[in-house]
Amino acid sequence: MKISDIGEFGFIDAIKADTLYHKENVVVGIGDDGAVYTTTPGWQQVAVIDTMVQNSHFIVGQTATWHDVGFKAVASNLSDIAAMGAVPTHIVLSTALAPQMEVDDVVEMYRGIKDICRAYEVNILGGDTVMSKEGVVITVAAFGEIEAGKALLRSGAQAGDVIAVSHTIGDSAGGLDVLLAGQDGYEALKKAHQYPEPQISLGRLLVQHHCHSLNDISDGLASESNEIAKASGVELVIDRDKVPTSDGLKAWAASSGKDIWKFVFNGGEDYELVFTMAPADFQALQADYPAVTAIGTVRPGPGRVLLRHDGGEQVLPPTGWTHF
């Protein structure tokens, strides 16, 4: 059955179940002109928005299934919430669908949306659905909360800080490369690309441990670290070989003959966190959350990133790593 056969109300009926995970905060959910919800006294609100376009951000049948399109559209937004140190609470979403799209595919996309919202206990408050003659466009706006005055910005990095990242970097770009090559195996890389995990709990720990600056890695480590350097007016010095990479990525780089550092610095959509904090605070964080790795230090200087490797230093531009 096609979307054009069931119409907007049929579509809403098909997807409106199981959308609220914290009903106590929701006064009005799906079904009126707007959603109404309550906020927590003493907390500030965080709002983010992010769009994915079919055949630009995902190619169904090659790099994505409809289920992971829905999952990832929400994940990228929750990652932005995590990158402020906040707790996600609600989403609203808007989808532009092609009339010839199969209803089953739309339901599958919403299953992905609901799966991640359930995992992170985020309410789906409502949305809009329009028809597009072209491919699917999905926009999610997510809201979160953070204790007043505690939001973690890009601009707080200080000379003497440790620079650190969570887990391993470059896996999503590696997974995309595997998928585009139509290669079997490398399931961990593919999962990193299709089902990225927003680092909500780490973001909350970073608030508790007095983190100075924080970004999520949506556009590659080169771009994100440069944003911190520029916003903070400090120089970030990264030791290339300290950046943690997975065995899967090393294997794919070796087997494909590609430069692993391009995946690490230029790839995007890792949705891991890059942050800076005082060395003692970083040690305390590591005791609570071991899957973080120091990759460099912050020093006074122009707002730029230097990359140390093979005994030398080079400026790492936001556009990424090029082997010299």
Add this chain to the structure above:
Amino acid sequence: MKISDIGEFGFIDAIKADTLYHKENVVVGIGDDGAVYTTTPGWQQVAVIDTMVQNSHFIVGQTATWHDVGFKAVASNLSDIAAMGAVPTHIVLSTALAPQMEVDDVVEMYRGIKDICRAYEVNILGGDTVMSKEGVVITVAAFGEIEAGKALLRSGAQAGDVIAVSHTIGDSAGGLDVLLAGQDGYEALKKAHQYPEPQISLGRLLVQHHCHSLNDISDGLASESNEIAKASGVELVIDRDKVPTSDGLKAWAASSGKDIWKFVFNGGEDYELVFTMAPADFQALQADYPAVTAIGTVRPGPGRVLLRHDGGEQVLPPTGWTHF
């Protein structure tokens, strides 16, 4: 110059000025992973989202300019906020742009966005911009606030209520028809289509005057009145000839030979309000705000709409008016 020439950061630089009209509520605006803002103690939050797709919702050069595309994308969201009786406070927005789009056109679209946000004192908190191979898709998520427990829903209509609408109905659909016909003149109709005015102040008065049910007219009066009837479980009886229409719409219907009631009941995007309230409350409202007209009454019955005209009654389906 093309959008592909200036890149995302050039684009952000081009549009980020003049985005905050109530700075006191904004902790972090454009430029970090998310925006941070404060809410008002004792008030609840309202969230809405709406998408417009090029060549589905607007045809630049025929039904729209880039300026009014931006204006209207925000207006439709503020209208949803008005339809809850709330005060709009912030928006975040996401645009999918074609790489070959002229920078001047994008700036013009943002001028429209800023013009309406300035008029209604709504902060632009941030957004996302992605590239699309196809036409422009613009999604706005808007937030508002309302005194706790005061949100006006579709479901509150009561037998004995007056049904009323604001201003005149059908002008936007008439304006679209004029624009599609390439007809000169009829400026008021064209303005109704391109620069609709969200009825924020009337929504606030409806809260004060104990309105029972409220919808904005985005999909035509037939659809919106049926939503109230169905959500409230009552029968709405509308006197067709009491529905207020403008002189401009009457003139266009006469000159084009088209049925004026199709514009009124089936047309959309008026962004006027349709509401029900006790007769005494309606009289008090009219004293404060004369541009409202009673068009019928609510009675016990199935959740449907009856239309009285020419001495008879017919069921008005959500899909609209057809002459019998």
